[in-house]
Amino acid sequence: MSSSPLNILVIDENRIRAAIIESGLREAGHGRVTLVHDVAGIARRIAEIEPDVIVIDLENPNRDMLESMFQLSRAVKRPIAMFVDRSDSAAIEAAVEAGVSAYVVDGLRKDRVKPIMEMAISRFNAFSRMARELEEARGELENRRTVERAKGILMRSRGLSEEAAYALLRKTAMNQNRKLADVAQSLVTAAELLGPGGL
């Protein structure tokens, strides 16, 4: 059975994540996707776009405003309700955990919304994973810099070679059952406390 293409509105202040959702929707064959990053004037946009499905990130502090607006007939021609398939509690949990919710116009069939919801959930999770990995990579880079600084301090203050300085840091970390980066950080902090150029 062919149905008219769905008009999908994605409201997300995070432009990168919104773009990831959009590309997912387009890959899945949804051509009519609109992204909105700022909720200012959203009532007018909704009236213009007349979306069938609205995808919102749960971090959005305007969610209460949006939900109440969807219920006002003045702002929207057709009532919009949160998509909740009560028979599918795993899906509900997956959506909340991924940080996304969907609102659909009255009368839209469950089986047409479910794949959109599933796609949004997987893209939200992919984005979170990416953000986490980026954060970890940043932390890793920061750690490496700290170890470099700690090595430099040891080389200057104790006249050690680079290899010996590194070995000393590693041995200390192992003896104290601490991470190399933590030991390095302690040394850097101590050096700073002991005065400019003190060590």
Add this chain to the structure above:
Amino acid sequence: MAEHQITAGFMPLFDSAVLVAAREIGFAAKEGVELRLVRETSWANIRDRIAIGHFDVAHMLGPMPLACNLGLTPLASDTIVPFSLGLGGNCITVSNAVWATMADHGALPDLDPARNGAALRETIRARAAAGEAPLRFAVTHPHSGHNYELRYWLAGCGVDPAREIEIVIVPPPFMADALAAGRIDGYCAGEPWNSVAVEAGTGRIATVKAAIWRNSPEKVLGVRKAWANAQPDALAALLRALHHAARWCQDADNHAELTALMAQPALLGQKAGIQMRALTGMLDVGGETTRKVEDFFLPFGKAANFPWKSHALWFYTQMVRWGDVRHTAANASVARDCYRPDLYRAALKPLGVALPGANAKVEGALTAATPVGSAGASLVLGPDGFFDGRIFDPDALDAYIERQSPGA
């Protein structure tokens, strides 16, 4: 490891103080409760996360659990209220432009709801006569004390809030900015979000919740019913911790520590000085005028933590009044059963503290602070008057609902 692990959702508002103090000052730990607090960005998130079990309990708007149980919200689970997180705390703030017109119609910076409400009514009528757009007021949520007290006040002053003004939803931290930018003309919100506008010179406080209905309910502890049934000991321990925390929050000796705690960016993130206004009731209403409001916000006093069924039922009458829900015997029962004074009493009984003997009271009947008979130590209630002198007798629910046709 603590005997009970409890996860609570909260919104960054001053009246989350009792939950915050329970954790940070150690009252929860003393009761064997490891209380994990999770800050949220919307009431909808709190509703969703309590429904799927991420949260066992949460900081909620007083009418919100009713809305959940009455089936007015998506993804809602049965929620009960065994503890109230305080009385009062809200103000109605208007833009400088609206205030100037209200002043022309007799408004004074004395927070008098009748006088200033009449002045607002004349302002609204004058705009309508001149063909101008209706004033736009913001509240924090449709199912909130803010929405219902704003409407009650306006209706009591002869304004039909459903037709003569526009009511929109704005998150409290954005209220002052929306007012300054002219996107709204006024709002009803908890402190410190009114003082923030006064401080910025962009708003004036027209009246306060404590003047519209003194000692009236605001935020509550919403508890997932299934969790409460499964973990009665954990819930009782939490309620005892909250009781001690609320008493600590009320004590003026602790206000400096409390406001410093709430000032942390992870909690409320507003300066201590501006928070202090809610605790002392000394409000800068704008125009270099400071007013002392008695019982502005009570986290503990006047049996503030007791979940009166008459509070739930009053919220219900307003939900009926503004078309949220139809009045039926079954719906009234849902509202009545939502607030659970029995659980409060059972949890606090071992402490030997003052406990109200009744589950409901006639609201608006006390014109002065009144000692009441209670189990154990003495307890003072009221005054609890509505600004229009009306009385809400929960035993005469039908008659009250009948008399309050919308806009009347």
